Amino acid sequence: MSILSLLDIAKSGITAQRLALEVTSENITNVNTPGYSKQTTVFTTATVSQERGFPLGNGVRVAEIQRAYDDFLQMQLKSENTTKGWSDTVLASMTRAEQLFNEFTTDGLGKSLQDFFSAWQDLTANPQGQPERQAILARGQQLADQFKRVNSYLNDIRTEANQSLEGVTADVNDKLRKIASLNEQIKQIEVQGARANELRDQRDLAVRQLAEKVGITYMEQTDGTLNVSLSLGQPLVLGKDAAVLSLQPDAANSGFYRIYSTAPGGKTAVDISSIVGGPGNGQGEMGGTLQVRDSLVNGFLADLDELAYTLATEVNAVHSSGFGLTGSTGLDFFSTPATMAGYSGLGGISVAISNSNDIAAANADPSVGGTGNNTNAKDIASLFDKILPLSGGNMTLGGFYNSLVGKVGVSVQNAERSATLSEGVLKQLDNLRESQSGVSLDEELANLIKYQKAFEGAAKLINTGTEMMDVILGLVR
Known part of the structure; x- marks a missing residue:
């Protein structure tokens, strides 16, 4: 040598x-x-x-x-981030909804429902008493106002969920553009035989952040680029090209958005709302938002409408057959429901009479023996405990309200359980990644x-x- x-x-x-x-x-x-x-x-x-x-x-x-780097660990982190995005979004909205519903022992719709029928029970003891009659009008109006308050608050949750789609969509587009740009940079470097390690780290992080917004899958290509798709296969990133998500007005639901996607390199936007947030497909923040807006809150509103509709229909049926102090008869106590949908909201349930003398406590005309008659008041008061055919089965009005409270509680518990579980799993996965890929000083x-x-x-x-x-x-x- x-x-x-x-x-x-x-x-x-x-x-x-x-x-x-x-x-x-x-x-x-x-x-x-x-x-x-x-x-x-x-x-x-x-x-x-x-x-x-x-x-x-x-x-x-x-x-x-x-x-x-561990690709299997990256896939696990991606999947768990998707679950966490969905759980946190649903939990935040369902926690707000839960605040609306209380037991009969506290203020709220349940207490107002009980107070309304209690006022009719009080009237049976003094059918001609003006204080008792004024109390019924006040309790009836209070109950109608509570229905509208809860309806309005639930609709506010839907509206806010709809508006939040603007930010989520912008975030998704930003991540898609970033991944496509990194794809191009990585390809240019690695085609020369080098290894773009830092750029790959940035791309992996962007993929995990994207997964928190929407459910995705990905596949690395031979040239080092990463193709990203929605969970059901619609492409989001192909090489250096990224899809563009947009929001367009929903013709069937005024004021709400539908989500559209223009494929990478394409020009035609297609509706992907059912893919992103349909039953069993809802993933990430976007899927959770659509589930809150189109499924969960809608279910609560439908039950609320049914409760208000059934209450008004049953009370009106008895009240219209009775007689007031001046002989008035055939009057509905609540505004006559045209349809069940929307009856608990503005323009729906309200007290239809204003004169306390028109409250039909008797089942006979006063001129022929109706004075002091409390039969009709007793029949209305007994409606609170009457078993009625409702969508959840045969139950009382109070029981139906309790089932609605239970549905809200179950939704909160499910989201909370999922959020807690995903948070724990993510912490374990992050610790595992840190032990494998993190820097030890x-x-x-x-x-x-x-x-x-x-x-x-x-x-x-x-x-x-x-x-x-x-x-x-x-x-x-």
């Missing part, structure tokens, strides 16, 4: 250790960078050559800069010293080779 070969070997050592020091420095400086995966310098011996019949090495070279500082010493050794080898060359040149002179 010549002195020049010795210097070449030393040069390879300096070059390799310098690169290793740069990689270690990159790890240390990115110890707190979200999504960053530690990198490792992989060394290999240079090509072996024959020297006087003996195989001798020609130094060291860097085979690759390896990224600590202790380990990197140890590597720093190791590579520094190797660099110093290679530099010393150059000094030795230089001295040997000087000796030889001195002999020649």
Whole structure:
């Protein structure tokens, strides 16, 4: 081996250790960078050559800069982020809805329902009493107002969920553009034989963030790009091209949005609302938002309408057959329901009479024996405990209200349970990723010293080779 070969070997050592020091420095400086995966310098011996019949090495070279990455773990993080996005979104809305519904022992619709029938019970003791009659009008109006308050609040939840789609859609589009841009950059780097580790880390983080917004799947291509699709297959990112999600007015539901997608590189937008938020498909924040708006809250509103409609229909049927103090008859107590849908809201349930003398407590005309008659008042008061055929089965009005409260509570519990579970799983997955891909400062500082010493050794080898060359040149002179 010549002195020049010795210097070449030393040069390879300096070059390799310098690169290793740069990689270690990159790890240390990115110890707190979200999504960053530690990198490792992989060394290999240079090509072996024959020297006087003996195989001798020609130094060291860097085979690759390896990224600590687990694709299976990335898929798990993606899936769990999707669940968390859905759970948090539904939980926030259902917690708000839960505040509306209270037991009969507290203020709210349930208490107003009980107070209304209690007022009719009080009237049976004094059918001609004006205070009792005024109390019925007041309790009836209070009950109607409570129906409208709850209806309005539930509709506010739907409206806010609908408006939140604007922000979610913008976030999704931003993530799609970012992934497509990173695809192009990664392809340009890796087609030259390099490895775009930092860009891949950024892309993986963007994928996890996108998964929190909407349910997705992905597949890496041979050129290093990542194709991303909705869970049911509609493409979102193809190479350097990204889909564009947009919101368009829903013709069947005024004021609400439908979600459309223009495929990567395409020009025609297609409706993906049922794909993103349909039964069994609702995933991520977008799916959770659509489920709250189109399914959960709608179910509560339908039950609320049914309760108000049944209450008014049953009370009106008895009241219209009775007689007031002045002989009035055939009057509905509540506004006559045209349809069940929307009856609990504005323009729906209200007290139809204003004169307390028109409250039909008797079942006979006062002029022929109705004075002091409380039969009709007793019949209305008994409606509270009457078993009625309702959508949830045969039950009382109070029982139906309790079932509505139960539905809201179950929705909250389901979302809460899912949110707690996904939070715990995500914490475990993050810890696992940190243990595999996170930067350990202790380990990197140890590597720093190791590579520094190797660099110093290679530099010393150059000094030795230089001295040997000087000796030889001195002999020649």
